[in-house]
Every structure is written in C-alpha cells, then in structure tokens.
Amino acid sequence: MAEWFRRKSEKIKTLDKREIAEGMWLKCPQCQEVVYRKMLEENHFICTNCTHHFRITSDNYIQLLMDDGKFEEIAANVQSVDPLNFKATKNYTDQIKTAQEKTGNKDAVKTLIGNINGIKAVLAIMDFSFIGGSMGSVVGEKISQAIDRAAKDHLPLVIITASGGARMQEGAYSLMQMAKISSKLARYSDLGGLYITVITDPTTGGTTASFAMLGDIILAEPNALIGFAGARVIKQTIGEELPEGFQRSEFLLEKGFIDHIVGRKELKTTLSDLFSFFNFGASEKEELSEVDDNE
Amino acid sequence: MSNYILEFEAPLREIEDKIDSMKSTGIKTGMDVTEAVQKLEEQLTNEKKILYENLSRWERVQLARHPKRPYSSDYISRITDYWFELHGDRYFSDDPAMICGIAVIDNLKLMIISQEKGRGTKSKLFRNFGMARPEGYRKALRLMKLAEKYKIPVLTLIDTPGAYPGLGAEERGQAEAIARNLFEMSKLRVPIINIVIGEGASGGALGIGVGDKMLCFENTWYSVISPEGCATILFRDASRAPEAADSMMVTAKDLKYFGIADTILPEPLGGTHQDYNQSADTLKNAILDSFLELNKIDPDKRIENRIEKYDKMGKWSDG
C-alpha cells in the first residue's frame, strides 16, 4: 500500500471491508477508530487514539516482558488427552487440534522461566485465543509445574490471566484445576514465595474464582473484563440493568479487589520493581524506579 | 491568602496588613519605606515567637486541623524515593480515607499505612474527610500482613477526625475492624512506628496506632474523644471545647507526659503548614532513626516489649 494512501485513510476511514478482515486494519472496540495494525503493534496493541488495550497473545506478552525475548519453557510437552472422550457439535480432540494449528501453542497457557529487567522469574501466561483461554487438565498441570519450579528455585511467580473459566469438555477434571492450582499457591506462599497476578481482558469464571484472586499483589490492565458470572446471566437472574463499568478493572479497584491498575507500557518496570521491593533477585537497591507523580 | 487565618492569629494578620499597605504606599508615592517595612517585619517575628511559644491546648488543636496543614500524601510525595500505592480490602471496597502502599526512603523499605483528609471539596468528599470505614482498617491489616510476610517494617501516619460513624460502617463491623487491628498489630512480627501528623481521634486513630514507638508532631492532639465531643457530653456545651482540651490533656506534650508518646517532633514556627519541606525533613529523619533502632531488636523481644509498653499504660492504685 502506498504511503500517501495510508495517511489519508487514517483520517477519512474509507476502508473496504476486505482490508479490515485481512487484519491490516483493526477497529478499536472502544472508540471505533480504525487503526493500522502495524502502528498498533508498535504500541503494544494499545489504541493510539483512546489507549484501549487490545487482547494480545502469550507470545506478545513474552516479547513485552522478557529481556531480549528470551525464555526457557516449563512443561513444554504437556498436552491434552481428551479424558472424557467428549463429543458435542465439535469433538474436543478436533477442537484442540484446530486451536493448536491456529495459535502454534499446545494449550491455553504458556509457562516459562526467564529474566525481567535482569531478575529471574517464573511466568504463566494465558492465551484467550486458545479455546477462550479455558482451563482444563493441561492448563492446571502446566501452571502447577510452574509454581513448583518457582518454589524450588525461590523465584517470584507471575500469572497473566485471560480466560473464560474452566473447560467444560473436561467436566469435573477442569473444575478441580481450581483446587489444584490454589493448593499449590498456598504451599508456595507458605514457603515465602511472591505471587503477582496480572489480570487481563477477559478473565471470568473459575479462573477468577481461583488463582486470579489469590495474588500477594493483584494487578490488572485498564478496562479489563473481570468477573465470576457472565453479565448476561446476572442481568437475567436479577432482572435489572447493570451499573456502568460493571465488572471492569476500575470497578473492581473501587470494590477493593485489585491493588493497582497498570498500563501495558508500565507493566515490565512495575513487575521488576515489585520483585526488588519484596526481596527477590535484586542485590542492589537502586533498581527501583523513581517515584512517578503522574499516578 | 494570609498564612495566619486562625482566630488567635489576628495580631499577626494585623501586622501583615500593615506591611502590605506600607509597601503599596511606597510604590504609590515613591517614598523609601524599606526601614519601616523592616521594622514591621521584626515586630512580626517577635510577635510570632511570643504567640506560638505560648499556645494553649485549644490553639494547638486548631493548628492540628489547620486547612493548610500537610496531609499524609504531602509527606509521602516528599519523603519517598519509590512509592507504589496498593488498594482494597479484598472484601468490599477500597477506602480512599486510608492511603496505603509500599515505599522506599533512602535505603529503607516500608509499608506505609496512612490516613488522608483530602484538600478541596471534591477531594475531601472522595477521602471522606479522613474518616475511614471498616474497609480502610481491613485494607490496612491486609497490607500489614503482607509486609510481615516479606519482613518489611510498617509506618503508620495518623490524621483523622474519627472513624466514620455511618450506617453501612456499623453494618460491616466498624468496631470489629478496629478491634482486629489492635489484636493483629500487637503481634505483628515486623517493627511498627506510629506517627501522629494531625488529629488522633480516638479508636479511629488507634485502629492503625498500635506499635513499637509513637511519635507526635508538636501541634497535634490525640485522645479518647475530640474536645468538642467531650464538652458536649460532659459539659453539655460544645463551646466549652477549650476547657475540655485542658481537662483531657490532649496535646503531644501531654501524651509524652503520660508516657504514651515517645517523641515530640518539632514543627516550624506556627505549624507544619508554614514549611512543608522542613516538616517533611523532620519526619523523614525521625522515621529513619526510629527504624534503625527497632530493626536491631529480635522480633520475639520486640513483640514482648510492645505488649509490655501497653501494659504500663494507665494509672491505678492496688490495695
């Protein structure tokens, strides 16, 4: 596409639908502005017009957070076995295969170890693009192994959540992942571990009702949908309109469930500052960044 | 606006006005007023010294509530090298009357728990005039526990006209929230320093006020009830508050005399609001010195000392 055309179209928005569909241009769901994908990418997928944080993949978070994009994967080969031989409109095995091909990932979480501003940490990064970030045995086992690794090496643990909740296709097994991960977190906490949650859009159901709400420090990206039950279900049940901003990060902060809302651009520094402050990895104190009056 | 807005500061305001009119006369007439102005300024300095060195308790209470007095947030922004606010009680709400967060001052890491009154109508309403709800005390406790887990000492800054007396606050257990803090703070395994920077009204203040050392700025008050409250109940006349302030002995000096406060922090002449930076420096140095001392003590011993400190409080005869 010629440069002159690109500039012009940013202003007048005369794009044909095909271009949007091909993903060269993206429409911001918040301000409706059509933005050029490349520009958005350079801005960590934060809308250049209204700072809306687009949903991003686990690989995007790796690029955002890990020094030089480097990491060592934990439990890299754990993958689903379709424990219930589950068949609905789509059968589960096919669904997994499709998701794997689409995302290039084995399941809805990536677990890894690596450096964030020079401080070694264990991360579990969920990915909503893999069957809605749903949590089954694989997600449970991978996060569980990640927690064990953090406990063994006395490293801080960060879980970035993006999940519709438990994976129905695995029945009670998926439900029990909530207990499995929570119990591992309890043990890690008793060993003096530091667990930081980063809640991103959207995080709901069993994920919220377990590890998302258990961080020593709970951070959230701006305007992320965070809740237990779906807004539609609540509305039907109570027969009332829901308040403005219901189940968004800012709502949860006001209601006392989030420590701090952190923009994606500040996330890396915020995490490494917290590691240092809570005595992880930082031998020198001056690694904490200066007071920011813009808070 | 004049720096001297309280009723008892009227003599200072008069001299200030004289200085202003002398200066404008000079400008209008071209007369040399340097000497006259200098004389008046000397008079002001003398007058200030006399006035502020002989403050009554009630006058100190007014300074403690002075609208320009620095609040917790004013100190935090001046004394910390790193600051990250932490919100919420994880049950019901985030209470803006209580500002909490992690901080670094020089090389000292701290959990700061502080009460904030807010300045300007909007901010005052948001902060609920510094009157915390149960959520505020529960947020404070949650974060003190977090500090304990990572061996981070706790600093509390006290400045409240009281815990919020509201319907919802009662329903959600205002009394339980305060009581729980007294209990948990008594045995928290990290050092705790409590500093009164303005008003210390009763249980609302004590709810974040149990610790190893208590420091009070010079012009603060801390007691079981406000002088007005006491006057209303015991003298059946709120206007007798000055008398009540004397009867209850509510100032920093009184608390030092009682053995409740350990140290009185000096204020710039006329109150902390006369010089924010100087007051912040005083606070910062006091914090650094106090923790240096407390950090040397073994945690078990520190808790024992803390409980014994409170055990000594009160006056009684036995047989």
Ligand SMILES: [Zn+2]
């Ligand atoms: Zn936008």
